[in-house]
Amino acid sequence: MGGSRERISAWFAQGIGWANRGWHPYAIAIAYLALGTAMVYTSPRSLVGFLVFASSALLIYYIRLDKSAKLGLGILIALVLVPILGVRNIFYLETIFQISVFAALALGLNIVVGFAGLLDLGYVAFYAVGAYLWAIFGSQQLYLLEAIPGTANPDTPFFLPAGAFYLFIFLGVGLAALTGILLGLPVLRLRGDYLAIVTLGFGEVIRVLANNLDKPINLTNGPQGISPIQRPPLPQPLLDGLNAVLKPVVGHNISQGEFYNLFFYLAALAVILVVILVVHRLDDSNIGRAWTAIREDETAAIAMGVPLVRMKLAAFAAGASFAGAMGVLFAASRTFVSPESFSFMQSIGVLSMVILGGLGSIPGVIVGAAVVVILNLQVLQGLSLYLSELRQSDAVIPIINFAWKNLSTQLDPAKYQRMLFGLILILMMIYRPAGLIPAERRKRELRSENNVNLDDDNQASPSSHAEEAHNAG
């Protein structure tokens, strides 16, 4: 048993060694990427093709390539292949858009939870602040303050020109950061678990406010939500020009709606890039080190002169500001916001992405967002479709003699996201608290921890080891 296992792992290691030698990685990466692209291009609805394509990005990240080659392939995927393939099957563009939105949100939350170790259970509140900011100013709402919800005249002019969207991305950043600071000032002195509950409460407060601020003045239009919200203008000549280039590749004329999907995908990508740049620069800066110190041991951090409240506020504001930007983007892309989009479940969804990918790890968080969104949009919905097909068929489960027709229509896996998030959180905490792709710093810590344990004569207790491995946040 053990022998064969060793042989397999040796063979495996050899394989990886071969794959990472000389020109091999380049050939493998390009071939795999080409395969995925071809599969999605020829059969746009195949899930397998999509997964091969998505995993090629991961392969490129892991295989031993030149930094510039990796960057080049990444840019190729993000800016050329995804838009083309996405427009061929708009459903995948939606999936990828959602992945990029949630990746940006998760990266923002990662600053708060992963770097500074502050568990924020109301993160979507900041997202809601951004979304409602543009929803109120970018729609007719400000002319309807006195109107009863549902009675608005559709001919009411818009309050601001659509181009103000670009300005409002920055205003969203500012307002969300301000909200983060205002919330943070009183509560950041609290201990970790209390802070979690208070942020949860804050998230609910924002949701209840959005639900009820249709009176005394109709600011949010209550549970019905605000619609329509303007999108930034796309100049027609540009669309025509792009269509001339893309039409032969895509195979059909690209509609304005599809261009908007592309636009918002690229905008989300831009936010992700900014987050990554900021986070990367922060990680080894004074602030980043202060955050790590706070996360590992608050008391020691204070003793070392880390300005605790200021650093926590910085983390809170930084995380909130990205959510604010994504909120503005979200409101414009959907042209509709309602309080439902900002429930506690959304906060936990984003948290489960961060936990799944790995606290503090940028590639991990992006992969976590991708996995959760794909599970949500593809796997669970696929299962739902499959079950409803079974329900319409005459199939019967043999041994227990159960006709699929009798299956309750309530059994709709697409609606069981809570179970998915819950399982991710429990299983990751118990079996892999550092996440799928642990952060570099954490990896280094784990390695040195193991060495210490090997050298140590007085047998460190397993619990203390687990404690170190768990220093999740």
Next chain:
Amino acid sequence: MRRVFNSQTIREILRPLGQIVVFVTASGVVLSLLILLLALLLRGSAADQATIERNGMDIFTYTLVNLPQVLIDGVTIGFVYAAIALGYTMVYGVLEFINFAHSEIFAIGAFVGVEALIFLESAGMLSGASNLSAYLWLILAILLGMIAAGSVAILVEMSAYRPLRHAPRLVPLISAIGVSFFLQDAIRLIESLTTGQFHRIIPTFGNFDERFSLASIPYLGTNINLDIQVKSVWVIFAAILMLVGLNYLVNATKLGKAIRSVAQDQATASLMGINVNRIISLTFLIGGALGGAAGVLYALKFTRIDPFVGFFPGIKAFTAAVLGGIGNITGALLGGIVLGMLETFAGSYLNVFTVGAFGAEYKDILAFGILILVLIFRPSGLLGEQVGQKA
């Protein structure tokens, strides 16, 4: 032979009863005076005009006439919160850990109790049952809810919390949030597979919906009615029983001594021959069972339940526990009563006092506002003592 009713027993039974009376009276009187003062100040304002138009009486009379009912409702809901808060407080006292899944344990209790009653109804046992047998069936439903909720609580502790006991404190909290979400959908899955829907409504039986009048005081042409629903009496009675029972268990029995010693110092307790794991499981069992009973009582009071029913009562009970001083049984009681009253006052008068600008929906925010204020200004709660932070 050991005397069953020694002085300590009697003291531990009488003390919480006395506390309940004091807390209910004190918070009732203080809040009533405040609201009446507010109503006096608002005389002649727009709110006053609106009340005269709608109800034919000025705002002060309106407030006074409704006050007894608001107080009774507040006390009822306060006791439900207190019963749930006991579960948070027990676990927090022993493990310093917020059992986020307690709200779902509560929901499980509610579902099992309601399903049992629905089953009894379909078996024809409930229709035409005499009041006495209706009470017995209710007690049976509560017991079943307690058993189910207690066992799930133990199961959750062993599978999701025990492996993480020595991890940093946020790790088990995240796991508990996961358990909470998982259980919500698990209830929903089981309910929708077996019954085709996931909302359940408690059957009407016995005389629980009847009101009996305590008094009717004539006042300026109208009557101030003091009446109470039978089910509210049951909720209050059962909650008091649980509070007294738990207080007795923790403060006057050997088991309670073991629980307190584990709460104080796990390592030393285990050196004294206490099986720490067993005590922790027992804590979850007791907290879960109390939560389950509270769930059935909640269903009795509010009739309709769904898998997400636990979220708001859970958060509010947690607020109540923090308000009173988490880890402290008396504190949970005080916090529950104060919060329940505040919330009912807000729900009943906010709409009238603000001329409809802010409705009763804002009472859900109120709990969070109180939670934030308490945590900022007095994190140890009303009755808690200042404790150092454990790393």
